[in-house]
Amino acid sequence: MNSCGTEDAGALSLAQALIRCPSVTPVDAGALDVLQDALLGLGFGCHRIAFGGGDAGALVDNLYARLGSRGPNFCFAGHTDVVPPGDTTAWSVDPFAGMVIDGRLYGRGAADMKGAIACFVEAVRRLTDGGKCAPEGSISLLITGDEEGPSVNGTRRVLDWLGERGERLDACLVGEPTNPQAIGDMIKIGRRGSLNARLTVLGTQGHAAYPQLADNPVRHLVRILAALDGAPLDQGTEAFQPSVLTITSVDVGNPAANVIPASARALFNIRYNDLHTAASLSAWLERQCEAEGCRYELSCESSGDPFLCRNEALSQTVAAAVERITHRRPEFSTSGGTSDGRFIKDSCPVIEFGLVGASAHKIDENVAVADLETLSQVYRAILADYFGQAP
The missing domain is CATH 3.30.70.360 (Alpha-Beta Plaits)
Structure with missing residues (x-):
């Protein structure tokens, strides 16, 4: 067991384990070890790739994991690095304790975006019956420790590394917290x-x-x-x-x-x-x-520069899954700040959907525990629809 501590395979426990790693950019603090342990248990092949150091900027640890060897390759992308917690005395809880209070998970990164990463893993676990059933194609995770910082030695460098290996991504979902108030409100189909x-x-x-x-x-x-x-x-x-x-x-x-x-x-x-x-x-x-x-x-x-996902099949697949699980018709939007989608869009169609982002980067950042379950269901439905499997 790593120093951050893991429990069972559910989205909540994995999110807690990730939050307990104080991975403030560019420090990993064991977060990728936690994630890699969970993915290895599902049969993923994992690659840890570090970039930077010296004149190239801070050394950043990244993870690329893939389940399956055939195409198409559906990629979940995100980051385990977080912004600093600020004045910790202003928090009502330890920002790196991963505490659950009144049905809400508190901690830096709960919304942005360790919670969504935990839902990535839980969705794959459910789709593959704990790794017993292979997907029709491949499922991959591209996770960086450099999104909240200068974004120099993270996703962009991993994409270059994948290209050098001849590895292709066919579609990508970034788990940034896209929803203003409730799961199902909004899908980001591009960014300014x-x-x-x-x-x-x-x-x-x-x-x-x-x-x-x-x-x-x-x-x-x-x-x-x-x-x-x-x-x-x-x-x-x-x-x-x-x-x-x-x-x-x-x-x-x-x-x-x-x-x-x-x-x-x-x-x-x-x-x-x-x-x-x-x-x-x-x-x-x-x-x-x-x-x-x-x-x-x-x-x-x-x-x-701004970008827009013009792949109608991907956007409609995600929207249909969101609506089926949440009973909300999501708005397609390009609002908000930047994300690593700006790098991924040069490799494959990319779309963003995650948790509610109202508390991201704030004191007492938190998400509803029920939303972790809902998002896990949405991600599983997206995978099932994408690969043409039974829901």
């Missing part, structure tokens, strides 16, 4: 792009009493930000919300009220739809800065 920008306006320092002898960068920065924030980028598209620019920081670092500073900085993020690319938005930002006629430095970094 995300662009982070850092703008530094350069001026000339001087005395506040003699502004004509200086070049105040704050005035330039305020006008640029007003232009960026003033008009909507677009009105949205059929599948995507309107793009939005959010100013996240304005910093001068000037403690003296009578001194005009030499520079002023701002950070902002753009969540954008399929009317734009990172390159087109970077060029637009440059034009807005140029129009002010000041000296500036602008750096932009994209974490991924």
Whole structure:
């Protein structure tokens, strides 16, 4: 038994065992050992692949596991890394104890997304009768420890590794917490792009009493930000919300009220739809800065352009299973932040469905124990439908 502790094969006990591993990015803390033990017991072949170290960034442990050798290969993807718990004294429970109180499982990662990973495993256990019955094709799990961090040495590197081995994924479901209020509310069929920008306006320092002898960068920065924030980028598209620019920081670092500073900085993020690319938005930002006629430095970094799952068969398979189990007709959506789906979409059709995400990343993160059972049933139904097996 590993240091995190495992009990039986149910989704709840596995979720608890995973939560008890304090796997804050990029530390694994035994979480993948827990998962691998469960998968080996079902007959999966498991590969642990570590990437990074030195100049390549933090060393990240990843797991690829596969049951079966024939196609098609249906992949469950997710991450065992979690965000820090924050002030642990503000939690009503130990964030890494995996406690159940009044029918709810508490702990960092319960919603995002150790609970869903446990449901992956439970669904496979039920479909294969504990590993006794082989699937019609293959079922795989691609699990990283680098989703909540820089996402450099995780899913993207594993996909490269799979390509080098000639291994193919035919469809993928990412278990991110997609539902706003109840299981069955929402399926993510794509994601918006995300662009982070850092703008530094350069001026000339001087005395506040003699502004004509200086070049105040704050005035330039305020006008640029007003232009960026003033008009909507677009009105949205059929599948995507309107793009939005959010100013996240304005910093001068000037403690003296009578001194005009030499520079002023701002950070902002753009969540954008399929009317734009990172390159087109970077060029637009440059034009807005140029129009002010000041000296500036602008750096932009994209974490991924928008994407949309256009595989109707996959989206309808997932939707039908969700509706059959939950009696809710799920909304197809592209809202929210980014996910590792942005890497997987280059390898195969990808869709996202998981637990309720209202408490993700918050103090007292939790999910209903009943939702773990429901999600396990949904995942099993998706597999059965995908492989054409009896429900």
